[in-house]
Amino acid sequence: xxxxxxxxxxxxxxxxxxxxxxxxxxxxxxxxxxxxxxxxxxxxxxxxxxxxxxxxxxxxxxxxxxxxxxxxxxxxxxxxxxxxxxxxxxxxxxxxxxxxxxxxxxxxxxxxxxxxxxxxxxxxxxxxxxxxxxxxxxxxxxxxxxxxxxxxxxxxxxxxxxxxxxxxxxxxxxxxxxxxxxx
Numbered sequence: 001x002x003x004x005x006x007x008x009x010x011x012x013x014x015x016x017x018x019x020x021x022x023x024x025x026x027x028x029x030x031x032x033x034x035x036x037x038x039x040x041x042x043x044x045x046x047x048x049x050x051x052x053x054x055x056x057x058x059x060x061x062x063x064x065x066x067x068x069x070x071x072x073x074x075x076x077x078x079x080x081x082x083x084x085x086x087x088x089x090x091x092x093x094x095x096x097x098x099x100x101x102x103x104x105x106x107x108x109x110x111x112x113x114x115x116x117x118x119x120x121x122x123x124x125x126x127x128x129x130x131x132x133x134x135x136x137x138x139x140x141x142x143x144x145x146x147x148x149x150x151x152x153x154x155x156x157x158x159x160x161x162x163x164x165x166x167x168x169x170x171x172x173x174x175x176x177x178x179x180x181x182x183x
Contacts (some may be wrong), residue, residue, distance in 0.1 A: 034164025
C-alpha cells in the first residue's frame with residue numbers, strides 16, 4: 001500500500017469510530033455519496049437509447065424533520081455512458097419503525113426532474129433503508145419506481161436503484177448533555 005492509501009484508510013477509520021449519535025432531531029443533517037442504476041423496460045429501452053444506465057457518483061442531502069420523517073434531495077448524473085441522464089430528486093421518507101434503531105427502514109414518495117433541457121418529470125414511489133455502522137457513518141440502499149408524469153418522447157417510467165454511504169453531520173451545538181445521549 002502506498003503511504004496515501006494508508007493515510008486515507010487511517011483517517012476513514014478514525015472518523016468512523018467517533019462517538020456521536022446518527023441522524024436524529026439534534027443531528028438532523030446527513031450527506032451521502034452513492035452509485036445508482038437505471039433500468040427501463042424492454043419496450044421503453046429503445047425509445048430512450050438503452051435499457052441500463054450506470055451512475056457514479058450521486059450526491060444526496062437529507063434533513064430529519066421529525067415525526068419519523070426526513071426530506072431528502074439528490075443529484076445523479078451518468079458519466080461515460082452513451083445515454084444522457086441527469087436527475088434532481090426531492091423525496092419525503094417515512095421511517096416505518098422506531099427512528100432510534102440502527103437499521104432505519106423507510107417508504108418514500110417524491111418527484112424528480114430528469115434531463116433538464118429535455119425535461120422529464122417523474123413521480124417517485126419506493127423504499128429503502130440505512131444501516132448506521134457507527135454513530136456517524138451508515139450504509140444506505142434504496143429502490144424507487146420513477147413514474148413518467150410529464151416526459152413526452154424524452155423520458156419513460158423506470159426503476160432507479162441506489163447504494164451508497166451516508167455521513168451524519170452535526171451543525172451547531174447539541175441540545176442534549178453527553179450523558180443523556182443514546183450510545
